[in-house]
Amino acid sequence: MAVDTAKGVAILDSLCTTDANWDVPPSLEERMEVLCPGVHSDPAQAYESLIRVKEMADIRVPIHEPRFAWIDRIPD
Numbered sequence: 483m484a485v486d487t488a489k490g491v492a493i494l495d496s497l498c499t500t501d502a503n504w505d506v507p508p509s510l511e512e513r514m515e516v517l518c519p520g521v522h523s524d525p526a527q528a529y530e531s532l533i534r535v536k537e538m539a540d541i542r543v544p545i546h547e548p549r550f551a552w553i554d555r556i557p558d
Contacts, residue, residue: 483496487556487557489540489541489557490539490541491538491539491540491541492540492541492543492556493538493539493541493542494543495531495543495545497528497531497532497545498519498520498522498545498546499519499545499547500548501544501549502517503517503519503532503544504516504532504536504544514529515532515533516529516532516533518532541557
C-alpha cells in the first residue's frame with residue numbers, strides 16, 4: 483500500500499520484511515540491493531518486488547519490523 487504524506491510516499495511493503503531486508507551488509511552490496519525475505523513462493527518475484535518498493539518509496543514500512551510497535555505516527 484502506498485500513501486502520499488507531507489514527507490513523501492510511504493509504502494507498507496506487505497512482504498514479511500524487517501529493516502534487515504533493506505539494510506544490506508556492505509559485504510553484499512555489490513551483489514544485491516536488498517535481501518529477499520525468507521518467506522516467499524517465488525524468490526525472483528520477491529526480490530523484484532523489493533526493488534520496486536525501494537525505487538518508489540521515500541518511506542518504507544517493513545510490516546514485521548518491531549520498532550513500529552512503538553511509533554505513534556508514520557512519518558513521525
